[in-house]
Amino acid sequence: MKKICVVGTGYVxxxxxxxxxxxxxxxxxxxxxxVRIDHLNQGKMPIYEPGLEQTxxxxxxxxxxxxxxxxxxxxxxxxxxxxxxxxxxxxxxxADLQYVRAAAEAIxxxxxxxxxxxxxSTVPVGTGDWVxxxxxxxxxxxxxxxSVVSNPEFLREGSAVSDFMSPDRVVLGSLEREAAEKxxxxxxxxxxxxxxxxxxxxxxxxxxxxxxxxxxxxxINEIANMCEELGADVREVALGMGYDKxxxxxxxxxxxxxxxxxxxxxxxxxxxxxxxHGTQPQLLQAVMEINRNQRRRAVMKLxxxxxxxNETTIGVLGLSFxxxxxxIREAAAIEIIHLLQNEGAHVRAYDPQAMENASKVMHQTxxxxxxxxxxxxxxxxxxxxxxxxxxxxxxxxxxEIMKRPVILDGRNLWDPETIRGFGxxxxxxxxxNGGLKDFE
Ligand code: NAD
Ligand code: UGA
Numbered sequence: 510m511k512k513i514c515v516v517g518t519g520y521v522x523x524x525x526x527x528x529x530x531x532x533x534x535x536x537x538x539x540x541x542x543x544v545r546i547d548h549l550n551q552g553k554m555p556i557y558e559p560g561l562e563q564t565x566x567x568x569x570x571x572x573x574x575x576x577x578x579x580x581x582x583x584x585x586x587x588x589x590x591x592x593x594x595x596x597x598x599x600x601x602x603x604a605d606l607q608y609v610r611a612a613a614e615a616i617x618x619x620x621x622x623x624x625x626x627x628x629x630s631t632v633p634v635g636t637g638d639w640v641x642x643x644x645x646x647x648x649x650x651x652x653x654x655x656s657v658v659s660n661p662e663f664l665r666e667g668s669a670v671s672d673f674m675s676p677d678r679v680v681l682g683s684l685e686r687e688a689a690e691k692x693x694x695x696x697x698x699x700x701x702x703x704x705x706x707x708x709x710x711x712x713x714x715x716x717x718x719x720x721x722x723x724x725x726x727x728x729i730n731e732i733a734n735m736c737e738e739l740g741a742d743v744r745e746v747a748l749g750m751g752y753d754k755x756x757x758x759x760x761x762x763x764x765x766x767x768x769x770x771x772x773x774x775x776x777x778x779x780x781x782x783x784x785x786h787g788t789q790p791q792l793l794q795a796v797m798e799i800n801r802n803q804r805r806r807a808v809m810k811l812x813x814x815x816x817x818x819n820e821t822t823i824g825v826l827g828l829s830f831x832x833x834x835x836x837i838r839e840a841a842a843i844e845i846i847h848l849l850q851n852e853g854a855h856v857r858a859y860d861p862q863a864m865e866n867a868s869k870v871m872h873q874t875x876x877x878x879x880x881x882x883x884x885x886x887x888x889x890x891x892x893x894x895x896x897x898x899x900x901x902x903x904x905x906x907x908x909e910i911m912k913r914p915v916i917l918d919g920r921n922l923w924d925p926e927t928i929r930g931f932g933x934x935x936x937x938x939x940x941x942n943g944g945l946k947d948f949e
Contacts, residue, residue: 510534511695514587516612518545518576520556520770520836521629521662522593524669527565530574531674532698537575539583541611549576557835557862560670580615584624589692590616591660592640593629602777603785604633613640617647623654625688629662631715631775633782637682637708656688659708661715666769667833678702682711716782719775720793725760726767727799733763733939734806743939744921763939765841765893765919766803768830773800773839804841807891807919808848810936814915815888819853822912824883825874827894828860828867835862837870841919842893846874859883861896881906889915895922904931 511534515526518540526538540546545555552569554562568574577583584590594608609630616626626644628637641657659682664672679696683689684707693703706714733743743763751758767773776793783790812818830840837843840863846856850873857875860867864876877883880899884890884907892899899922908914914933916923921937928935 511589512587513537513589513591513695514539514583515591515593516540516583516615517592517594517608517630518542518549518555519593519595520558520666520669521664522591523549523554523556523565524558524561524664524673525591525593525629525662527561527568527574528670528673529695530568530571531564532695533573534695535573536568537577537583537587539577539580541578543578546576546578557833558669559667559833564670580619584616584619586622587620587624589625589627589695590620591627591629593662596630596632596774596778598774598777602781604631604636604774604778604781606632606636606639609636609640610643613643614647617644617653620653620655625656625658625691627658627660627692628712629660631661631719631771631778632659632712633778634709634712634716636712656683656685657708658683658685658688658692659711660692661711663715663718666836667831674699676701678704680711680714681705682708682714684708716775716779719772720779720796722760723767723772723776723800724792724796726762726764727796727803729761729763730766730803730938731799736939736941740941741939742941746939763921764803764895765807765845765938766800768839768841770830770836770838773797804844805848807845807917808852810917811849811889811891811915812852814917814934814936815913818849820855821853821888822855822857822886823849824880824887824890824911825856825858826860826880826883826890826892826899827896828858828871829863829894832894832896833862835860835866837863837866840894843870845891845893846871850874857883857885857887860894861898881910885910887911888913889917891917891919892922893919895920904928904933908932 513529513534513536515522515538518538526536530536552566592612594612596604599605637657637659661680681689681692689705729747736743747761750756780790780793815821828837828842849856857877859877859880908931916933916935918937925935
């Protein structure tokens, strides 16, 4: 049993702390947000994440998992301090390190025993060295035995707990091998591949991984757009490509582009790093541009189908940036709704989990109780997030209550022929004549 402090109780911090507690460690999770900590102490989760609530509550009951806003209490005797605070985009696309700095300074102010500081937040290459520097300077000559380890996190929202517990790999970067090996010990119960490298390489592995995944998606979206013009089906294309072991099937689902709290900010931050250091990130720039176009193209398809969007009513199914999360950060829905409203459309929307978050930012959108309320009187429906509950809708009923039977399936969730069989005009993404061609 090790004593661990985790700073930040968001998707990464809360999951990391909970999973390490579940492996038998004594974990205190700390956050500067008192409401969040109050809720956690009452067993209420600040985020929707399958399996999380149960695991948190089990470990709290077992006396292994604690929540506090008090740095001194959280760090007392801790051998490991994980930093898992946000690193949002700054004004120029760079990663904003203010929260990482605040966490590092708080550790420097409070700790007087040997400690390993582990960066789990996604941070620009060189931040590990910078964190060591921040701590040194803050100590102002007062000695502290500490090491910095980079331990980027690869979990996905919507499957965060299971991703953490069954990682494809754990990456650890440090200039001090012994410190990295101590962190590796924490992961031993997971029996996974642990790669130990230097600090900067570990930091780059994280950005390169996210940027590569985003690139795959933009690539398949570009192919999808060609498929629409050329009469091919992108789903079959991706399937056929994926059988090649060098390519694989994952992350080749064409759709409305990638969103979320990480891909957009991380691709931007990597581009910023490249430009700052004099290299030309042409591929990354194209990857971002294709992603922006994918949203615009969806609106263009609706415009073509309806003639004009002004004074139309568009129903939106799904608001979260992907299924199984309530996170709407950089969700495709936000941008698409914004574009629709700019063209004078009235938007009605529903999401199984993200309604509370949506209500804080979508003031001009009518938020509905279910998909049928969304469809009532709508000129078109657009599926933005492929939640399971949208798989089996009553299309006969939908057709009766909609003003015009037009469906844009932004995630290729439904079978085009089945939907057409109900009397709808069906448009998908990259599905042969299910694209723009229908209206030419
Ligand atoms: P989040 O926004 O969900 O949570 C961050 C938490 O940190 C908040 O609760 C905030 O109150 C707290 N915080 C901020 N400053 C603090 C401080 N000084 N002391 C204590 N707490 C503080 O963030 P997240 O989505 O968990 O992401 C955290 C980091 O992990 C980011 O760098 C992100 O890129 C990376 N990451 C995220 C995911 C993901 O799926 N969300 C996956 C891998 C990596
Ligand atoms: C992503 C990575 O997958 C994680 O490995 C990483 O840890 C995380 O970012 C992070 O750094 O925060 P996440 O954003 O939670 O995880 O979700 P993904 O499943 O990767 O989906 C991201 C976006 O890509 C979603 O909008 C999704 O709809 C879209 N996507 C995904 C596609 O359009 N097509 C695909 O084939 C896959």
